Amino acid sequence: MPEENIKHIDFEDLNKKAISQPIVSNIYTADPSAHVFNGKIYIYPSHDIDAGEAFDDLGSHFAMEDYHVISMDSINSKAVDNGVALHVDNVAWAEKQMWAPDAHEKDGTYYLFFPAKAYDGIFRIGVATSSSPTGPFKAQPKAIKESFSIDPAVFKDDDGSYYMYFGGLWGGQLQRWRSGSFNANEPDSPTAFIPKDNEPALLPIVAKMSNDLLEFDETPKQLEILDEKGSLLLAGDIERRFFEASWMHKYNGKYYFSYSTGDSHFICYAIGDSPYGPFTYKGKILEPVVGWTSHHSICEVEGKWYLFYHDSSLSKGVTHLRSVKIAEITYKEDGTIVPIKPYIE
Numbered sequence: 001m002p003e004e005n006i007k008h009i010d011f012e013d014l015n016k017k018a019i020s021q022p023i024v025s026n027i028y029t030a031d032p033s034a035h036v037f038n039g040k041i042y043i044y045p046s047h048d049i050d051a052g053e054a055f056d057d058l059g060s061h062f063a064m065e066d067y068h069v070i071s072m073d074s075i076n077s078k079a080v081d082n083g084v085a086l087h088v089d090n091v092a093w094a095e096k097q098m099w100a101p102d103a104h105e106k107d108g109t110y111y112l113f114f115p116a117k118a119y120d121g122i123f124r125i126g127v128a129t130s131s132s133p134t135g136p137f138k139a140q141p142k143a144i145k146e147s148f149s150i151d152p153a154v155f156k157d158d159d160g161s162y163y164m165y166f167g168g169l170w171g172g173q174l175q176r177w178r179s180g181s182f183n184a185n186e187p188d189s190p191t192a193f194i195p196k197d198n199e200p201a202l203l204p205i206v207a208k209m210s211n212d213l214l215e216f217d218e219t220p221k222q223l224e225i226l227d228e229k230g231s232l233l234l235a236g237d238i239e240r241r242f243f244e245a246s247w248m249h250k251y252n253g254k255y256y257f258s259y260s261t262g263d264s265h266f267i268c269y270a271i272g273d274s275p276y277g278p279f280t281y282k283g284k285i286l287e288p289v290v291g292w293t294s295h296h297s298i299c300e301v302e303g304k305w306y307l308f309y310h311d312s313s314l315s316k317g318v319t320h321l322r323s324v325k326i327a328e329i330t331y332k333e334d335g336t337i338v339p340i341k342p343y344i345e
């Protein structure tokens with residue numbers, strides 16, 4: 001939701017109209033990546049704090065320093081904050097901005113995948129491991145080779161292969177990698193190097209993970225998102241084109257790639273037949289929430305599908321102080337998703 005609209009909101013009224021409430025209120029949480037491990041729900045969110053950084057379009061105000069894992073015995077039970085799972089001070093390569101993470105499990109080890117800004121000002125993606133889904137996690141000494149940008153989401157396919165999807169525009173720096181290496185020119189501009197409105201939009205990135213889940217098994221490549229005529233979505237198509245917050249899930253044998261449209265504030269999805277795409281745009285999953293960002297995950301819990309998302313209602317509209325919420329997803333017979341309105345009109 002654009003900043004100027006937030007000033008006019010009656011938050012008491014809005015919270016009554018909200019379809020769900022924050023799952024924890026002792027801390028601010030955002031960018032939830034939800035998984036079921038051993039029958040229990042684990043949510044890997046960003047841990048929002050107010051570090052005193054001014055709002056800008058590079059996202060400097062998202063100055064998060066650590067991760068907490070939230071767990072739930074079932075979808076209706078109390079959510080538990082399990083304390084600090086990983087702090088930036090314990091990641092040798094990372095300086096600041098511990099943004100949206102994800103996690104996965106393999107052979108009894110839990111892997112936390114996270115983006116952070118390195119000391120050279122470039123976002124990279126790292127891995128940390130633990131014997132417990134709630135951590136504490138021990139970070140690898142270096143970021144994943146050939147990793148860049150933000151918002152990693154790791155998907156396990158039915159054949160046991162793991163893929164990482166990532167990328168984000170503006171502060172997430174994806175546009176600075178168009179030539180294959182980092183473009184450090186115009187460092188204060190969030191929109192420098194973004195394609196023109198009539199050019200194809202920037203695309204999310206995918207890479208298959210190595211067997212130990214600590215590196216990429218291949219050079220990362222772009223994931224195509226096409227319109228109904230088979231053409232790549234254009235950069236000016238801001239209500240449909242990819243901005244950040246990748247997620248992948250599989251439903252009835254089809255691959256669903258979902259993402260945020262950033263400056264138009266929607267969560268959208270596209271469907272394909274392979275983890276590498278191409279994907280065809282299908283529609284919106286979530287209408288704009290209070291706060292500039294929208295970020296989500298989709299997870300099946302005991303036969304029902306849920307959207308884990310966030311808004312800034314608890315902080316009364318402070319963009320960088322968000323709270324994780326949950327809403328059930330409904331699929332139609334044809335496999336499309338019924339869009340969710342986060343507040344009842």
Ligand code: FUB
Nearest residue numbers: 062099100244245293295
């Ligand atoms: O939380 C920081 C950033 O805001 C995330 O990386 C984006 O997806 C957006 O939610």
